[in-house]
Amino acid sequence: MNVAHHSSWPNRMPKKLDYPQTPLHDLLATSARRFPDKPGVIYYGQVITYAQLWDQAQRLAGALAAMGLQKGDRVALYMQNCPHYLIGCFGVYAAGGVVAPLNPMLVERELYNIVGDSGARFIITTTELYGRVAPIAADLGVERVICGSLWDYMPENPAIPAPDFMAATPRAIDGAAAWLETLASAPGAPQVDIDIKADLAMLPYTAGSTGLPKGCMHTHATVMSNVWSAMYWTQLSSGANVLSCLPFFHVTGFVHSLAAPLAAGATLVMLTRWDREAALQAVEKYGVTHFVNITAMMADILSAKDIESRDLASLQMVGGGGAPLPVALGQRLKDLTGLDYVEGYGMTETISQTHFNPCDKVKLGSIGIPDFGVDARVIDIETLRELPAGQQGELVIHGPEIMLGYWNKPVETKEAFIELGGKRFLRTGDICRMDEEGYFFITDRLKRMINAAGFKVWPAEIEAVLYKHPHVLEACVISAPDAKRQETVKALIVAKPGCQPDPEEIMAWSRKEMSAYKAPRIVEIVAALPKSGAGKILWRQVQEQEMAKR
DSSP, X not given: OOOGGGGGOOTTOOSOOOOOOSOTHHHHHHHHHHOTTSEEEEETTEEEEHHHHHXXXXXXXXXXXXXXXXXXXXXXXXXXXXXXXXXXXXXXXXXXXXXXXXOTTOOHHHHHHHHHHHTOSEEEEEGGGHHHHHHHHHHHTOOEEEEEOGGGTOOSSOSSOOOGGGGGOOSOOTTSEEHHHHHHTOOOOOOOOOOTTTSEEEOOEEEOTTOOEEEBOEEHHHHHHHHHHHHHHTTOOTTXXXXXXXXXXXXXXXXXXXXXXXXXXXXXXXXXXXXXXXXHHHHHHHTOOEEEEEHHHHHHHHTOTTGGGSOOTTOOEEEEESSOOOHXXXXXXXXXXXXXXXXXXXXXXXXXXXXXXXTTSOOTTSOBEEOTTOEEEEEOTTTOOBOOTTOOEEEEEESTTOOSOBTTOHHHHHHHEEEETTEEEEEEEEEEEEOTTSOEEEEEESSOOEEETTEEEOHHHHHHHHTTSTTEEEEEEEEEEETTTEEEEEXXXXXXXXXXXXXXXHHHHHHHHSOTTTSOSEEEEOSOOOBOTTSOBOHHHHHHHHHHTO
């Protein structure tokens, strides 16, 4: 195991953790026993105690069991951040089910692919999204849809600005089991024996270079190890107030905005959608101590015209990932708060972070050092030989949070792993180097991927959709620089003979066919695209030409 990073280990932090050998729902159950009357969630001013959260999770577990859920059945959660999501996760765990988190920005075609691949028997959603769920649920034979409304927990007079769309959000919907009624009439929670190392708890999806979604098989043990590591590394305690603004469907949001705070008995100050003013008011009103985010959120906060007059004194830890924070923004945060921005690194395949900067020894621009139990190495891409400090190669990872493999994809699973010294290592597809102090720096990507505001976007998937447009003959999707999102999606289009495609129309069409974060923000019509002798579009050459413009 590479231990160069031990010299940079955080002060007063153990180098080894003993993780709880219990199922995930025990995290909420334990905090409810320890802090029954403590606010577990503050949702726009509405307080939900730990005892109430656990009671409702148990009720949901009982309801799902009564509906026929069996151990190992997948339950898709298709929601924005809301108390339903938290209760849904831990209710599914308590019933022995597997959570399949779905991005609420997915459109019907994307939903169909993932729900179909997962074989989910149940979907839990909310009223503003039900219109996308109903048709795919019927087509795929989903047995039951449970539908809540954000108004179930939203106060009539929110204490901080609520999302603009709330005014049009239905309070009820026909055709699905109502959330509150389902909980009110539920029988007791079932008793389920769970093997934490073998039984799946989560099936989050990630796309690949082909654009096809892949479910990452995570057990109770792989998730627990990451949650416990996050809690210790970011120094969460029951006295913490956490700004829960990262999307819960995303592994970083699930761990840092939801599960790790719950494990610590902290209070989650929950935002359904990112809103800078709501976030700033939440920090001031509730004394937020921990704020894990993506770079785009941090840039948004620091660009507020009145940022110097805002009360940020309660903040104790600010950090995140998705893309490197520009040095100027890191210094701006330091000047305002005295805090360093603590960057980290993780993947869906690792359920969240494998690397984190020590809070007391930050190197801006670095993803940090391997955290508890992680063996991270840099290898030569061709020979797979481990490389010394300073040399660039592919980052490979071994640790307790690594997935078992991809759901129903044995070939892709085999390709994702290599064996080094008798250990199974995950190939990340990221090119990096390690310095003499054990800090890692991402320098390039082996895989073709765009990192748009923290979301992974796979060009092959977007190109496949663009080819359905009646005016598109050829398409090449690349990354373009963006001041707010760091990177954004650009499509170069060759038109079919006789067609004159309008870039604005293609962008509008794309937003209907795919999630908004995937849809091209820039469309350029070109006469031709460079090709290899075999006729393959040379996307890397197109990308390099774009980079040369910067």
